[in-house]
Amino acid sequence: MKIQSLAIIFIIIIMPITIVLSEYINNKITTATTELEYNTRLLNSTYDSIKAYQLNTVNNAFGDVTNSKISDIEAAVTTFYNSLANNFNFTGYKATVMKEYVPAVAFTLYDGYYIYSPFKNTLTGVEESKVDKNYSKPDAITNGLKPYIYYSARYVYDTSDFVINYTLDNYITLIGIINNNYVYDSGFLYSIADTRDESNKGNGIYYDSLDNSYWFDGIKFTAGDTEELKEYIGEKEYSYARINGQKYYLEENEVEEETINYNGQNFSINKKAKFFFIDNKGAKNYSNVDAYNATNSNFIKYYFAIKKNKSAYIYYKKAYEFSSMILGKKIDNYYDKTKAKQDKAYSLNNLNTSKAIYYGNDESSLKKSGITPLSEYGDFKIFEGNIHSANSNFNKHRKEIIRYVIETNMAPAISGFSSDANIEFVMPKISETDWETIQNDICEITFLQGLNMGSKKYNGYSVVANMLTKEYVDEDDIYILKGDNTYCKANDSTLNETNIKNTKGVNNGYYPGIWKINFERKRDISGDKEKFYFPMSFKNGEKIESYLGSYTSIMGSSGVNEIGTSDVPDMYSYMHHNKEHLLKEIYYKALGRERWCSFNINNINYEIYGNNANNFFLEDY
């Protein structure tokens, strides 16, 4: 054979191999690139959905109430499907087409989470004509929210059998039998310091029985240290107080003073004052508090709650009492949330993680389903050490429970899903960074599976945190007002005694620590024309101007002191190491005030106080 023929044979053999191989690699590369694109698109759609949720909730006066929350979430999910349909160029199709590819959407909230996924509607015994077919189709697969799942764990040992509901911060709820005694109680948990020195070191709350004051990290809280909060509605400034998550404003168009005896002291009050809240239309609603008369104690309570707001003090007081009971230090005349008197401390200071019933679950079968077993984190005392510290045993365990509860419920919700588009759905592995987000923030987790990418099918997820939430007050959510009419983060390096805005004055006004939601724009649709205003504003001559975000920490970040390092793991330790005593005082008082007046998440107050759960918050006035 000639050498030319050999060459030709060589080419005939090599050419197809090269072509096929290159096609194969091309295909693989296209698949991988498509996957990347899909990841980004899914992230974008999830963000759109969160944005819709934020817009709806910030202006929703009743956003805390479950029914309203559900409709906000459902609206957000609809936005998600629409955005997904747009992003994936299926614009010709309805958004419902995308539902075939979404096995579940999870909304994690303050103390639990919702899963939005298809389920079989087993509603029976109702006449078909009476059912709103848009919403509920009996005996059919429907998309909707599944029942709320709490971040809870059950502990069983000796004569105790109870459940602890965890949240994204140090608020817990205790339900069940502790040492043969039924308890339903909730509160913010802190370590308890036995001496003031200990407390000054940042090791917990100290109670000083001499003057009935509470100390935390060198800051003193007394009942006499009150605030009068103020903010703008449109062009007028009102005093207000947040009660049960709702802001009540004091309107004093007419003044007629009367001196009353309140807690043994004489006070002058305005009999003509009125109280209102802003409803969903942005209109003033006066229906909640009746006008003043000699027997209307409600009027006086609201009046003092606004004029003499002592929420910060109550926050630390209640936290001290609840924490003492948990940590085995009995409080005299202590009543739990069902108003039952508790004569014994709950004494959970020796509670171990291994007492959680999940702890004993079979490790190998859990791992097979992609669930991290509790036993993997080890056996330790939950309430030992500095509870509020980011690295505490409590926080470690709290995060374990959140992760466990989500994994165990999400996995079956996803694998139980089947649609025309895909037969088998599997929960993808969520990265550690994303778990951090889920364990610390309110967020939306979306899953997308089954889309064709060439050689394989897509299986991805996306986690987006909701940074504008009224659900709870995070430690980072307190901003500080500065003298130059800007606001900045509490860990702004430029803050010092001289440039913090002096709004508190002498027995007047409020501490200039503000919850970040108050700086958001509000909408007023009560008039003919839609108007916007910023509640946190000030008067500059005749003009009302909004406080501006500082360029060192809000709009920019050049002046932010780092938090999350090993030396400064959290805001508490940042404040502890901070030399500015005034800043510390402002921060802790604002944190306490904003947390105490938040919506009570467990609704237990409704069972005791009837429709007006506000009474729970007004008890101390």
Added chain:
Amino acid sequence: MGDSATTIIAIFLAAILMFVFPLMTMADKTDDTVKLTVQTATTDFTNKVRTTGILSQEDYDNFILTLSSTNNSYDAEIVVQKIDENPAKKAGGATVQIGDNVYYTMYTTQVLESLPLNLKEGDIISVTVKNTNNTIATQLRNFMYKVTGNESKAITAQSSGIVTKTTTKTTK
């Protein structure tokens, strides 16, 4: 004489077909694979910054390490656009319209000087990566086609998006 000319041409053609062509194809494929690695690293890096709100030294180092593991040198350009909502606030409450916000931009050197960089919801991050060396595929192509100039980069990747999380913490 004619015969040996044919032989020379045949040998020349055979050399091209048997060595240069497969080499070029393979080099091209290597570039494609490298491009995929670079695109993956870029997208993952951007998406992580977008969902965590932090551009940390560690993440940046990892990103650069992944890039250099491909045995090429790169120019990674990071542009951060920070949203400034103050102009909208200054406009006064009554007539604020969406779109009043402005952005100010930080370019690569500024970004790298301020690591770890805290971002907030609404900021925009954009990462562009180009290779600065000539890969084998580019060299071969230049040699074969006599394409002059090396502006046409073989490996490029781009990824951008809105930051979805505001954070003050590097870790919690």
